Amino acid sequence: MAANILDWTDSWFEKLDSESKADSAGSIAAKFSGEVADGKLPFCSMPFMAELMHDLDGLEDYVKSFDHMLLLGIGGSALGARALQKAFFPQQDQPCHDGPWLWIADNVCSKTLDSYLTKLPLEKTLVAVVSKSGGTIETISQYFLIREKLQQELGDNWNRNTLFVTDKEKGFLREQADELSIRTLEVPDNLGGRYSILSAVGLLPAMFMGIDYRALVEGAAEVFSPLAAPDLNADSLVNHPSFKLACWSAALMEKGFNELIFFSYIPQWACFGQWFAQLWAESLGKDGKGSQPLPATGATDQHSVNQMFLDGPRNKACLFLTCPSLPEGQPFPENIPDNFSYLKGKSFGELIHAEGLGTKMALSANNVPLVEMQMSSDSEESAGRLMGLLMAATIFTGWLIDINPVDQPAVEMGKLLAKARLGASGLQDEKDNLNAFLNT
Numbered sequence: 001m002a003a004n005i006l007d008w009t010d011s012w013f014e015k016l017d018s019e020s021k022a023d024s025a026g027s028i029a030a031k032f033s034g035e036v037a038d039g040k041l042p043f044c045s046m047p048f049m050a051e052l053m054h055d056l057d058g059l060e061d062y063v064k065s066f067d068h069m070l071l072l073g074i075g076g077s078a079l080g081a082r083a084l085q086k087a088f089f090p091q092q093d094q095p096c097h098d099g100p101w102l103w104i105a106d107n108v109c110s111k112t113l114d115s116y117l118t119k120l121p122l123e124k125t126l127v128a129v130v131s132k133s134g135g136t137i138e139t140i141s142q143y144f145l146i147r148e149k150l151q152q153e154l155g156d157n158w159n160r161n162t163l164f165v166t167d168k169e170k171g172f173l174r175e176q177a178d179e180l181s182i183r184t185l186e187v188p189d190n191l192g193g194r195y196s197i198l199s200a201v202g203l204l205p206a207m208f209m210g211i212d213y214r215a216l217v218e219g220a221a222e223v224f225s226p227l228a229a230p231d232l233n234a235d236s237l238v239n240h241p242s243f244k245l246a247c248w249s250a251a252l253m254e255k256g257f258n259e260l261i262f263f264s265y266i267p268q269w270a271c272f273g274q275w276f277a278q279l280w281a282e283s284l285g286k287d288g289k290g291s292q293p294l295p296a297t298g299a300t301d302q303h304s305v306n307q308m309f310l311d312g313p314r315n316k317a318c319l320f321l322t323c324p325s326l327p328e329g330q331p332f333p334e335n336i337p338d339n340f341s342y343l344k345g346k347s348f349g350e351l352i353h354a355e356g357l358g359t360k361m362a363l364s365a366n367n368v369p370l371v372e373m374q375m376s377s378d379s380e381e382s383a384g385r386l387m388g389l390l391m392a393a394t395i396f397t398g399w400l401i402d403i404n405p406v407d408q409p410a411v412e413m414g415k416l417l418a419k420a421r422l423g424a425s426g427l428q429d430e431k432d433n434l435n436a437f438l439n440t
């Protein structure tokens with residue numbers, strides 16, 4: 001594994017009682033091995049990967065025959081695709097780009113959907129409906145609207161332009177796929193949305209865009225392979241960066257650091273902050289525990305929320321993402337005024353590097369506990385390492401603070417109440433509760 005994926009930039013690791021967390025490494029290693037063996041952590045052992053690569057190979061020509069992909073999904077079924085798009089294809093929303101184009105509809109927003117429905121040439125568009133459960137109301141409601149439009153415009157062949165990523169047996173999308181002969185890719189059992197970026201959920205849109213999705217997987221596999229080894233033990237776990245990061249995070253939470261900044265100084269990777277926010281918050285926010293993730297982008301947020309990070313409540317720790325080998329860009333010209341002469345001959349790369357150093361030192365000087373995640377490059381492989389590190393660290397942090405990092409019970413209530421409000425059957429209690437709430 002790249003040696004510098006985690007770089008402890010200050011003495012916080014030693015200052016904290018992380019060592020005592022590491023005392024539990026033996027039991028956590030045993031638990032991890034057991035869960036991997038039982039197929040409960042498929043993102044980490046990736047047993048589905050050979051089959052997925054085979055399926056993606058088989059679909060590549062078909063998928064790439066479309067100019068546009070319209071992805072319908074929400075939460076973990078969309079955030080990974082958007083992070084990859086912004087990281088490796090940021091030019092997609094620039095003028096004159098000649099495709100392919102990925103469009104992500106991940107909300108209940110009629111303006112956005114209407115603009116897609118009126119502007120996209122549907123005969124050249126692949127509609128990818130991504131839902132593990134196959135029944136998420138935000139996604140399925142969009143599907144109903146688009147299905148009708150596809151049927152109107154493309155007639156009997158509308159299903160050629162539709163592909164589902166869903167559970168292999170259960171759910172409404174699986175029934176639709178069987179009934180209407182729609183192509184599918186499977187989301188494996190036990191793979192929750194926020195851990196699914198390296199399944200078909202993230203890799204299908206990555207393949208469509210021309211991202212080297214195999215390298216993403218290889219990068220993550222570097223992180224996972226020591227963990228998925230059958231002889232994982234306390235010694236190997238305590239030295240793994242994901243476990244170190246988890247010990248640091250859990251120890252900070254105990255000390256009242258209940259916010260965690262994800263500060264990206266790889267500007268085009270800023271969207272990984274949104275992806276991480278879901279991963280961390282939905283996995284760890286339980287029983288009054290956890291820390292609130294705060295995605296931030298360097299240098300933009302130096303002119304915004306960084307004031308709060310530096311001098312607001314002393315409850316924030318920071319994951320600081322850098323890459324010293326970012327492309328330098330064009331040098332600044334000689335013809336610039338004296339008061340900016342320090343820029344002459346320097347490059348964008350040097351500017352963002354200097355801004356990152358300044359912010360890192362300012363945070364440290366203000367006693368914000370900080371860990372630098374220094375990537376060796378901004379390649380797909382490095383991104384895979386980062387995702388692997390963060391997913392594994394999330395699991396370990398959850399276990400260290402004694403919660404289940406793979407469920408999300410609290411978010412279910414609002415979803416049920418919304419369905420009850422709309423008149424879904426079997427939700428009378430929820431409907432009564434909602435009415436009582438509305439009448440108080």
Ligand code: PA5
Nearest residue numbers: 075076077131132133136193194
């Ligand atoms: O992480 C999660 O499990 C959630 O964010 C889901 O991804 C989200 O609710 C969408 O679920 P589904 O893929 O079943 O439509």
